[in-house]
Structure formats: C-alpha cells, structure tokens
Amino acid sequence: MPQLDTSTWLITILSMILTLLIVFQLKISKFNYPMSLTLKDINKCPHANPWETKWTKIYSPLSLPQQL
Secondary structure: OOOOOOOOHHHHHHHHHHHHHHHHHHHHHOOOOOOOOOOOOHHHOOOOOHHHHOOOOOOOOOOOOOOO
C-alpha cells in the first residue's frame, strides 16, 4: 500500500488562505461606503402601524358557540 505524500499540503493550504484573503479584500474594496456617518434619529419619523391603534381578537374554535 503506497504512503500518502503530505509534503505539499502546507503550501497548498497556505496558498488557498492567501487567495481567499485577496479575493475578500478585492470584494470589500469595490463596496461603496457612505461618505457621512451620521446617525439617524429614530424618533423623528414615527411610522403609523395599524396594530398600534387597533386590537384584533383571535378566537379559538373551541371557545366559539356551537353551531347546530
């Protein structure tokens, strides 16, 4: 049974990691970041959600009156 040659594994793994880092750096460098980093005030724009003003009732089938 032949012996498995593991002498090239280190260079293969290191080159793969280096390639992944380069690819990620290129992907990140092409991303457009916003110029101003000011935070938006959440309280300024209130959203009208229908569930804030109105309650809905959910009836369980067992609590409904029986229909004959």
